[in-house]
Amino acid sequence: MTRDAMAGRDDDTAGRRESAARGDIAGRAHLDEVLRRFCTAAFADPLIGPCSDATDLDVHLPRIGDFWERALFRTAGHRRDAFAPHAALHLAAPLTAEHFGRWVQLWHATVDGLHQGPNAERAKAQGERTALAMLRRLNGRDVDTTGEGPGFVPLAALTRRAAAA
Numbered sequence: 001m002t003r004d005a006m007a008g009r010d011d012d013t014a015g016r017r018e019s020a021a022r023g024d025i026a027g028r029a030h031l032d033e034v035l036r037r038f039c040t041a042a043f044a045d046p047l048i049g050p051c052s053d054a055t056d057l058d059v060h061l062p063r064i065g066d067f068w069e070r071a072l073f074r075t076a077g078h079r080r081d082a083f084a085p086h087a088a089l090h091l092a093a094p095l096t097a098e099h100f101g102r103w104v105q106l107w108h109a110t111v112d113g114l115h116q117g118p119n120a121e122r123a124k125a126q127g128e129r130t131a132l133a134m135l136r137r138l139n140g141r142d143v144d145t146t147g148e149g150p151g152f153v154p155l156a157a158l159t160r161r162a163a164a165a
């Protein structure tokens with residue numbers, strides 16, 4: 001699938017219908033739509049898009065679909081090492097707190113744009129947890145995740161700020 005074709009499909013009728021309903025993520029078809037949109041946004045992003053230049057979407061989308069289906073519904077077998085491709089990317093060009101912060105931002109925006117409900121919340125929370133774990137594994141545990149500087153702003157930091165305001 002070309003990226004242009006994927007971007008075109010982003011506006012299809014099914015997508016608009018789901019978006020209007022904004023029910024919870026209920027299964028694989030919903031996840032596939034979320035992931036197509038997420039990849040469209042991520043590839044177009046000036047910060048993290050260049051990291052994914054070599055990605056073949058026909059291979060990538062089923063893999064991340066399996067990952068998220070297993071994470072949310074336990075119904076698919078993603079037994080691959082999800083960390084390994086990121087370690088390889090990091091070796092080629094460091095993945096920083098800014099990269100992971102942008103990833104989380106796009107992930108949350110994509111999920112919120114299509115769905116709301118407990119599974120949508122779990123997807124967002126798990127995405128953020130995984131991003132934080134990958135960031136620390138790649139850059140060390142003392143990497144700044146307070147949300148004070150540029151880069152990764154965990155939801156917990158935003159919640160703390162809101163409570164303090």
Ligand code: HEM
Nearest residue numbers: 048051052055056063064067080082085099100103130131
């Ligand atoms: C800086 C942020 C990130 C970038 C730039 C990035 C980019 C990539 C790239 C280029 C691949 C390999 C695609 C290929 O097969 O060619 C990949 C795989 C994958 N990524 Fe990320 N990623 C990021 C963060 C995350 C996070 C936070 C998650 C959390 C769920 C995640 C989940 C996955 C999964 C499940 C795969 C597939 C692993 C496999 O089955 O091989 N990524 N990512």
